[in-house]
Amino acid sequence: MNSHHAFVGGRSGAWRVSAQKTIAGEGLPTVTHIDLHRPPPAALPDSARWQLRGFTSNLRYAHRDELEVLRTRQEALGRPSSRCAALIPIRKTPEWWAMPQDERRALFETVSQHTRIGLDYLPAIARQLHHARDLGEPFDFLTWFEFAPEHAPAFDELLARLRATPEWSYVDREIEFRLEATP
């Protein structure tokens, strides 16, 4: 809980970038590798072009029944079979953040079934959410996904379903990094 990480983009790292796509809003300088640092480095490494910082935290929307199913089905990060990963930084609009909790929850789950959609891809697609907005970072969330190469089509489908939800109309900046573990 509450551990701080930095995703460092540059010319070296544990994950090779196989694709970098700007989905919405401003892009980020192109990089060939992404490396994870925990905690964030005191100074940006020489080979780095940027870093994105975030922290894990308590769940903000899940109800008891959803939490129980999540706990039953999800597997940890770092599985040897997970040779593929993705990093998806997103930012939501000021309108989203001005909404009270009940309206954000309704959009997130009742209307958009964010948790429900993710459950359909467990345990194949493991994920970890990192919060960034409260650090004054350029993105609000950095979501990290890990999966085996044969599950890449399922991951594409997961992304397509999430991006088609009403919740996603509040996303005004989004970048998709597809990654492969370096040998």
Added chain:
Amino acid sequence: MNSHHAFVGGRSGAWRVSAQKTIAGEGLPTVTHIDLHRPPPAALPDSARWQLRGFTSNLRYAHRDELEVLRTRQEALGRPSSRCAALIPIRKTPEWWAMPQDERRALFETVSQHTRIGLDYLPAIARQLHHARDLGEPFDFLTWFEFAPEHAPAFDELLARLRATPEWSYVDREIEFRLEATP
């Protein structure tokens, strides 16, 4: 939104400590003054004994109807009449943080009426919540209150009512600083 502050305890500052009480758990070194810094200082001032850091953020529990009433009744910090203030750092138990959102919301408002109780003291008692847990700080929340001297008894009553709620059974560390504006 999302501005980072530090409450610096030491021998000088804008607020003189009229009382420092440890309500639950471990205390903090005694100080005579508390100063606010925004953003937090890069290094602790020479006259300081400690600092507590936190950030303002979006509302985590309030529903639309509660938000509307809050917006109607509350007044800003910094009123000239607010010669009294209080800083109350609290920490909640691991059990609290492991609960899903619906159970925390139920304890916070349905059962304990946290927002409802605060409304009874508006606009007299102005408040600002600062989140600290996600920074790895020793407390989870730092709440700052401001009020005129004649409302000190009302503030005492507000604290007594909150501390009597079921929500407060999840508070395992709490310190109360009562403050007066320095001339």
